[in-house]
Amino acid sequence: MVLVTVRLPPGATLADAMERLGLAEEEVDTGYGLVLIDPDQGLYGLRVTEEAGHRTGPPFSDPRIEPFGPEPR
Amino acid sequence: MRVLIQLRPSPDLVAAVTDPGRSATTADVADGLPGVMLDPSFTPVAVPRPVPPAGGDPLSLNQPLDFSMAAEEASVLVRGEISDDELTTRLALLPTLRPDVVGVFADPVIEPNLTCGGDAPVGDWRDVERLLGTSALHAEGLDGSGVALAVLDTGINAAHVARHLGRGVNLDAERSWNPSGVQGRPGEFEVDHGTMCAFDTLIAAPQASLIDIPVLLSSRMGGSALDGLLSDAVAAFAHLRTLLEAQPAESRSLVISNSWGSFSPRWDFPPGHPGNYSDNAAHPFNLVVASLDSAGADVLFAAGNCGRECKDGRCAYPDRPIGGANSHPRVLSIGGVDTEGERVGYSSQGPGRLATRKPDLCAYTHFSGSKAFGDGEPDSGTSAACPVAAGLVAAIRTQWPAARLSPGQLRSLLRRTADDRSDVGYDFDYGYGVVDPAGVLAALRRRAKRVA
Numbered sequence: 001m002v003l004v005t006v007r008l009p010p011g012a013t014l015a016d017a018m019e020r021l022g023l024a025e026e027e028v029d030t031g032y033g034l035v036l037i038d039p040d041q042g043l044y045g046l047r048v049t050e051e052a053g054h055r056t057g058p059p060f061s062d063p064r065i066e067p068f069g070p071e072p073r
Numbered sequence: 074m075r076v077l078i079q080l081r082p083s084p085d086l087v088a089a090v091t092d093p094g095r096s097a098t099t100a101d102v103a104d105g106l107p108g109v110m111l112d113p114s115f116t117p118v119a120v121p122r123p124v125p126p127a128g129g130d131p132l133s134l135n136q137p138l139d140f141s142m143a144a145e146e147a148s149v150l151v152r153g154e155i156s157d158d159e160l161t162t163r164l165a166l167l168p169t170l171r172p173d174v175v176g177v178f179a180d181p182v183i184e185p186n187l188t189c190g191g192d193a194p195v196g197d198w199r200d201v202e203r204l205l206g207t208s209a210l211h212a213e214g215l216d217g218s219g220v221a222l223a224v225l226d227t228g229i230n231a232a233h234v235a236r237h238l239g240r241g242v243n244l245d246a247e248r249s250w251n252p253s254g255v256q257g258r259p260g261e262f263e264v265d266h267g268t269m270c271a272f273d274t275l276i277a278a279p280q281a282s283l284i285d286i287p288v289l290l291s292s293r294m295g296g297s298a299l300d301g302l303l304s305d306a307v308a309a310f311a312h313l314r315t316l317l318e319a320q321p322a323e324s325r326s327l328v329i330s331n332s333w334g335s336f337s338p339r340w341d342f343p344p345g346h347p348g349n350y351s352d353n354a355a356h357p358f359n360l361v362v363a364s365l366d367s368a369g370a371d372v373l374f375a376a377g378n379c380g381r382e383c384k385d386g387r388c389a390y391p392d393r394p395i396g397g398a399n400s401h402p403r404v405l406s407i408g409g410v411d412t413e414g415e416r417v418g419y420s421s422q423g424p425g426r427l428a429t430r431k432p433d434l435c436a437y438t439h440f441s442g443s444k445a446f447g448d449g450e451p452d453s454g455t456s457a458a459c460p461v462a463a464g465l466v467a468a469i470r471t472q473w474p475a476a477r478l479s480p481g482q483l484r485s486l487l488r489r490t491a492d493d494r495s496d497v498g499y500d501f502d503y504g505y506g507v508v509d510p511a512g513v514l515a516a517l518r519r520r521a522k523r524v525a
Contacts, residue, residue, distance in 0.1 A: 002348065003304055003357050031253045032304060035311045037357050038364045045357045047304050058347040060356050062304045063340035065333045067227065067266040067289055068375040069456040070446060071190050071385050 001029055002053035003060040007042050017046055027052035074160055074500075075180040077150050078103060079120060080173045084144035091119040091142055103151045107170060108163045110497050115152035122146040148175055156497050158429065187418035188411045188439050189383035194451035196412030198276055198442035204412060205277050205437075205465060206510045213514065215468040217278025221245065221316065222328045222467045224460065225309055228262025228287035229271040237443055238275060242283065249285040250312045252305040259285040264445050269452050270332050270460040272443035277464035277510070278471075281328075284316070289333060303335075303350065303358050310361040317368050326470040327370040330463035332456035334377050334399045337389035344426075351396035352426045359398055359427065366403035369475030371483060373463045374399040375455035376408040376432040382418030385454075393426055400425025405466075405484055408504060409438035409458035416494075416502050420455055423501035432504040433484065434491050436462035462508055469513065478520075490516050 006017050014034040018025070029047035037043045045060075053059030081087075082102050089097040102117045103109075121140035129136050141147065155163045155177075168174045188195055210216065235242045242260075249259035262268070262285070271283055288309045291301035310329075317327045335341065335351065344352040353359065362372055378385040379394035388394055399406055409420040417439050425431025435458065442452035451457075469483065478486070487505075490512030494503040 001304075003307070005357055032308065033253070035308045036314075037307065037311065037361045039314075040364070040367075043357075043360065045304075045307055053348075059342075060348040061340065061342045061350045062302050063335045063350055064337075065289065065301050065303055065306060065335055066387070067333050067454075067456055068378050068385075068459075069266045069269065069332065069454040070450070071378075071387065 001047045001062060002050050003045050003062050004048055004053050004056050004058075005037060005043055005045050005060070008044050009042060010039070012044060014046065017044060021056040023048060023052055023056065074157055075152070075154050076109070077152055077178045077180045078106065078109065079148050079150055079175040079178065081148045081175050082173055087119060087147050087149060088144040090117045090149050091144070091147060099151045102149050106153070106167065106174070108159055109153040109155055109167070112152040112154070118150045120148045120150055122148065152180060154495070154497050157499060157501050187382050187415060189418045190378070190385065190453065192439070193449070194439060194441040196440045198272075198440055198452070200412040201276050201437045201440055201442070201461060205461070205508075207277055209514060210277065210468050210510055213472075215471045217281030217464070217467040218471050220278065220281045220326050220328065220467045220470045221248065221284055222274050222278060222281040222330065222463060223284040223286055223313055224267060224271050224274060225286045225288045225306065225329065225331050226267030226270050226333065227265045227289045228257055228267045229260050229283060229285045230262055230264045230268045231260035231271070231283070233264045233268050233445065234272045234275065234443065237272060238279070240279060242271075242275065243280065245282040245284050248316050250309065252288055252291060252301070252308060255287055255290045257287065257290070262287055262290075266332070266445070266456065269443045269445035269457060270330060272445070273452055273457050273460035274330055274464040274467065276442075276461060278467035281464070281467040284313075286312075301333075307358050307361055310358070310365055313370065314361075314365055314368055317365070317370055323476050324474045325369045325476060326474045328463050328467045328470060329365065329370055329372045330460045331373065331398070332375045332454070332459045334375065335397060336379075336385070336387040339389060354427055356397070359401055362398045362401050363403050366480050369480065371466045371470070371480045372401075372404040373459050373466065374401070374404050374406050375459040376406045377421035378419040378454050379421045380417070380419045381422060384419055393424060394421045395423055395431045396426035400427040400431045402428040403480070405433045405462065405487065406431040406504070407455060407459040407462045408432035408435040408502070409455045410435045410503070410507055411439045412437055414507060420458070423504070430499055430504070434462065434487060434504050435507045436465070465508055465510055465513075469517070473517065486513060486516055
């Protein structure tokens with residue numbers, strides 16, 4: 001899956017974002033929901049399938065992150 | 074960068090260098106090289122000229138050669154240092170400005186004994202406490218009291234931390250947060266990497282309130298047992314911003330310690346793609362980091378364990394391993410030194426991908442501390458250095474909330490007071506140097522006096 005962003009008014013919901021971007025429920029990680037990225041710009045983020053990301057894009061990568069501790073043995 | 078500069082001065086000077094009965098100095102040979110800090114302690118060394126046999130290839134070293142020390146043919150080496158951020162320009166311009174410059178070569182540190190992964194601990198956390206001057210910090214009331222310190226990692230085991238520190242731990246369960254799908258209660262996670270990080274934050278800031286955010290225990294599609302997805306960190310930072318904004322503006326403070334990153338470009342879009350993370354300030358996570366800084370949070374990231382001398386086997390970036398938020402201009406990117414003040418060989422070197430001057434600073438790592446990985450195993454990686462530095466930041470915040478000293482001002486202060494480990498300021502190994510709490514305290518006292 002990938003991340004996409006959308007500008008919405010304050011207090012927006014995941015349903016608002018899906019409607020704005022024309023997304024079906026099966027294209028969205030509903031468990032992740034809608035995350036406010038930058039309140040000053042009204043910028044929100046959500047996780048969608050790669051196909052939906054390319055359609056509504058630009059799609060942003062969602063890379064794996066790992067601890068910078070001792071190397072696993 | 075330390076360099077050797079090869080010059081072809083006048084035959085008289087070359088003769089003076091080659092003659093053991095005479096003494097020519099670096100200043101005699103190379104005075105006035107622009108942008109080069111010459112090392113006057115280095116005695117110039119004559120370099121013979123390779124001479125091919127008659128009819129031989131004048132450009133090839135792969136043939137029988139004679140070597141001439143004749144004053145008209147030999148050259149001379151001097152030693153110096155060029156600032157890392159001017160290196161490319163200087164290398165291009167020096168031979169045009171000074172025709173006697175034949176070449177400029179790297180002069181790498183010959184130091185095979187840097188601490189590497191798998192090595193035994195170098196000192197213990199009491200040494201770190203001493204090096205951080207915690208008694209002086211605490212005597213001035215800088216112990217983290219009332220300061221929220223978020224550890225984004227694999228979750229904290231507070232009982233383990235308390236047992237090994239020998240004192241109580243303030244865990245703020247109410248403000249802690251799990252990514253969607255992650256089970257477990259704040260402060261009750263299995264002893265692992267996050268427990269080590271929590272322990273290390275409390276060396277300098279024993280009274281800080283820990284906020285437990287197990288962002289590396291992702292259960293989302295694409296994650297695995299001990300890693301996470303960046304989207305969980307996006308959500309975690311959004312949660313932290315709501316906590317920060319709920320605090321009164323005049324006493325607002327939140328320190329965020331991040332000992333993680335991305336080892337491989339495999340999971341990212343390539344640089345230049347509009348959705349790329351590593352090199353793209355417009356990626357949602359890099360935006361949310363900037364927004365936390367604007368709201369008054371201090372964000373610290375480990376520089377990574379991809380140092381050239383003994384990198385982690387997972388490192389897959391061919392160069393410039395400090396990328397994404399670990400190289401964000403509005404965070405402190407923390408490299409690692411051992412308790413003897415030497416950079417550990419695995420600590421990633423700059424330049425960074427989003428901001429060039431990364432790492433910013435170094436802090437202590439590879440010491441016996443939390444024993445989260447077993448007795449005899451060090452708290453290691455830049456993973457340990459980052460929370461050590463975060464603890465220092467939290468200690469400072471006890472009396473210097475963001476309204477009094479903005480995150481940007483605090484970053485500048487830490488950089489300015491760092492114990493510089495090179496001769497000419499910033500370098501890509503140590504950044505501005507090793508954190509120096511005594512210097513920070515002195516600067517804060519001056520600032521308090523000025524403001525009063």
